[in-house]
Amino acid sequence: xxxxxxxxxxxxxxxxxxxxxxxxxxxxxxxxxxxxxxxxxxxxxxxxxxxxxxxxxxxxxxxxxxxxxxxxxxxxxxxxxxxxxxxxxxxxxxxxxxxxxxxxxxxxxxxxxxxxxxxxxxxxxxxxxxxxxxxxxxxxxxxxxxxxxxxxxxxxxxxxxxxxxxxxxxxxxxxxxxxxxxxxxxxxxxxxxxxxxxxxxxxxxxxxxxxxxxxxxxxxxxxxxxxxxxxxxxxxxxxxxxxxxxxxxxxxxxxxxxxxxxxxxxxxxxxxxxxxxxxxxxxxxxxxxxxxxxxxxxxxxxxxxxxxxxxxxxxxxxxxxxxxxxxxxxxxxxxxxxxxxxxxxxxxxxxxxxxxxxxxxxxxxxxxxxxxxxxxxxxxxxxxxxxxxxxxxxxxxxxxxxxxxxxxxxxxxxxxxxxxxxxxxxxxxxxxxxxxxxxxxxxxxxxxxxxxxxxxxxxxxxxxxxxxxxxxxxxxxxxxxx
Amino acid sequence: xxxxxxxxxxxxxxxxxxxxxxxxxxxxxxxxxxxxxxxxxxxxxxxxxxxxxxxxxxxxxxxxxxxxxxxxxxxxxxxxxxxxxxxxxxxxx
Numbered sequence: 112x113x114x115x116x117x118x119x120x121x122x123x124x125x126x127x128x129x130x131x132x133x134x135x136x137x138x139x140x141x142x143x144x145x146x147x148x149x150x151x152x153x154x155x156x157x158x159x160x161x162x163x164x165x166x167x168x169x170x171x172x173x174x175x176x177x178x179x180x181x182x183x184x185x186x187x188x189x190x191x192x193x194x195x196x197x198x199x200x201x202x203x204x205x206x207x208x209x210x211x212x213x214x215x216x217x218x219x220x221x222x223x224x225x226x227x228x229x230x231x232x233x234x235x236x237x238x239x240x241x242x243x244x245x246x247x248x249x250x251x252x253x254x255x256x257x258x259x260x261x262x263x264x265x266x267x268x269x270x271x272x273x274x275x276x277x278x279x280x281x282x283x284x285x286x287x288x289x290x291x292x293x294x295x296x297x298x299x300x301x302x303x304x305x306x307x308x309x310x311x312x313x314x315x316x317x318x319x320x321x322x323x324x325x326x327x328x329x330x331x332x333x334x335x336x337x338x339x340x341x342x343x344x345x346x347x348x349x350x351x352x353x354x355x356x357x358x359x360x361x362x363x364x365x366x367x368x369x370x371x372x373x374x375x376x377x378x379x380x381x382x383x384x385x386x387x388x389x390x391x392x393x394x395x396x397x398x399x400x401x402x403x404x405x406x407x408x409x410x411x412x413x414x415x416x417x418x419x420x421x422x423x424x425x426x427x428x429x430x431x432x433x434x435x436x437x438x439x440x441x442x443x444x445x446x447x448x449x450x451x452x453x454x455x456x457x458x459x460x461x462x463x464x465x466x467x468x469x470x471x472x473x474x475x476x477x478x479x480x481x482x483x484x485x486x487x488x489x490x491x492x493x494x495x496x497x498x499x500x501x502x503x504x505x506x507x508x509x510x511x512x513x514x515x516x517x518x519x520x521x522x523x524x525x526x527x528x529x530x531x532x533x534x535x536x537x538x539x540x541x542x543x544x545x546x547x548x549x550x551x552x553x554x555x556x557x558x559x560x561x562x563x564x565x566x567x568x569x570x571x572x573x574x575x576x577x578x579x580x581x582x583x584x585x586x587x588x589x590x591x592x593x
Numbered sequence: 594x595x596x597x598x599x600x601x602x603x604x605x606x607x608x609x610x611x612x613x614x615x616x617x618x619x620x621x622x623x624x625x626x627x628x629x630x631x632x633x634x635x636x637x638x639x640x641x642x643x644x645x646x647x648x649x650x651x652x653x654x655x656x657x658x659x660x661x662x663x664x665x666x667x668x669x670x671x672x673x674x675x676x677x678x679x680x681x682x683x684x685x686x
Contacts, residue, residue, distance in 0.1 A: 118665045585672075
C-alpha cells in the first residue's frame with residue numbers, strides 16, 4: 112500500500128483516523144501519561160493499524176519484522192546499564208549488530224552478491240535470492256540506532272513492548288523514511304498532544320506531499336521515461352539535458368513528497384518528525400547539498416559510522432578512509448546494485464575534494480557559480496543513480512557533453528520540451544523556497560486573505576490529487592470485441 | 594473590518610480548514626454506500642468487483658490485496674468525473 116494510492120488515502124487513512132480518535136481521550140485535551148487508558152488504547156490502535164499496513168504489502172515478511180522487533184526489544188532491555196556487566200553488554204551489542212546487518216545482508220544484498228560472483232568468476236551458483244522486504248533498510252536502521260544508543264547509555268531502554276513495536280513499525284515512516292531516532296520521539300510515544308488545529312496542519316502537510324508525488328513527480332517523470340527509453344544515438348544534447356533535468360525534479364518531488372506525507376501523517380497522530388529535505392537544489396556546495404537532502408540518512412551515517420571511525424579529526428589519511436567507507440555504504444544503502452556504489456563513491460570523491468582543496472577557495476567564487484557548480488555535479492550524479500548499467504550511464508553523459516556525435520538541437524527535443532514548459536516552470540519554482548517566502552511575506556501584510564487563500568489552496572490540492580490518482584487507474588480497453 | 598465580517602470570515606475559515614478531512618471521509622462513506630458498477634462504457638471494459646472469498650494462498654502471496662485495491666479504484670465514487678478533470682488539466686500542463 113503506497114501513500115499515493117486511492118486505497119490508502121480514502122480507505123486506510125479514514126478508518127485509522129476514526130478508530131484512533133474514537134478510542135479513548137478527547138480530541139483537544141491532553142491525554143497525558145502512559146498509564147492513562149486513553150493514550151494506551153490509542154497506541155495499540157496505531158500499532159495494529161501499522162502492522163495491518165505492513166502486512167497488506169508484505170503478508171509474509173511481516174513475520175520477519177515482528178521477529179526483528181522482538182529480538183531488538185529483548186537486546187535493548189539486556190543492554191540497560193544498571194543490571195549487566197560491561198563485557199556482557201558488548202556481547203549483546205555484537206549479537207544485535209550481527210542479527211540486524213545479517214538480515215539486511217541476506218534479504219537485500221544476497222542477490223547482488225550471487226550476481227557479482229557469477230559475472231566475475233563465471234561459476235553458476237544455484238542459489239535463489241529472496242525478494243526484498245519493503246522498508247527493511249529503514250526499520251533496520253531505526254532498530255540499530257535504538258540498540259546502539261541504549262548501549263552508549265544515551266537513552267534508557269523502552270520497557271513497553273507495545274511502544275517499542277510502535278517505534279519500529281509506525282506506518283507513516285515505515286516504508287520510505289524518514290529514519291527517526293529513538294531519542295527524538297521517546298517522550299512522544301507515551302505522551303503526546305493532539306489538537307484539531309495540529310491535526311489539520313498534518314493533513315495539509317500530507318496533501319502537499321501527495322500533490323508533489325501525483326501532480327509533479329509522476330508527470331515530469333513521464334518525460335524522463337520517454338527520454339530514457341530512447342537509444343543514446345538518437346538523443347540530442349538539448350534532449351539529454353531536458354531529460355536529466357526532468358529526472359532531477361522527479362526524484363526530488365517523489366522522495367520529498369513521501370517525506371512530507373510521512374511528516375504530515377505523523378502530525379495527524381500527534382508525532383513530530385524532523386524535516387528530511389530542505390530545498391536541496393539551492394545548495395551552494397556538494398556538502399551543503401547533503402545537509403539538505405535526505406537529512407535523516409546523512410545524520411544516521413554521520414552519527415553511527417563516520418564519527419565512531421574518527422571522523423575528520425584523526426588526520427588526513429583517516430579522513431580519506433572514513434569518507435570513502437561512509438560513502439560506499441551510503442551508496443550501497445540506496446539499492447543492491449553496483450551503480451549505487453559508484454554514485455556513492457562519486458559523492459565521496461567530490462566531498463573529499465571540497466574538504467581538502469576547495470573549502471576556502473569556494474567562498475571567493477561568485478554566488479551564481481556556486482549554485483551552478485553544485486547543481487551540475489548533482490545532476491551528473493543522478494545519471495549514475497538512474498542507469499543501473501555503467502556503460503549506459505557513460506554513453507548518456509557523453510551525449511550530455513556533446514561527445515555522443517548527435518545533433519545539438521533537434522525537432523523532437525523542441526517539441527517535447529515545448530509541451531512541458533509550464534510543468535518545468537511549476538516544478539522548478541516548487542523546488543525553490545521563494546514561492547513559500549513570497550506567501551509568508553504576503554501573510555504579514557494580509558493575514559486574513561492569506562489564511563483564506565491557503566485553505567482554498569489545500570482544497571485544490573486535494574481535488575486535483577484525487578483526480579490524478581483516479582486518472583492513473585483509467586485504462587480504456589482498446590481492442591474490445593462486442 | 595467590522596466584527597460581523599470578522600466573525601463570518603472565521604466561520605468560513607473553519608469550514609474550509611476541515612474541508613479536506615470531510616472530503617476524505619465523505620468519499621469513503623460514498624464508496625461504501627453507492628452501488629457497485631459492473632461495466633464502464635467509457636473504458637469499454639468490465640470493472641473489478643469485490644474479490645470473492647479468498648484462498649489463504651491469495652493472502653499470503655498478496656494477490657488478494659492487489660485485487661481489493663483494484664476494486665477500490667475501479668469503483669471509486671464519480672470515477673468518470675475525476676478522469677475528465679485529470680484529462681482537462683493535463684492539457685493545461
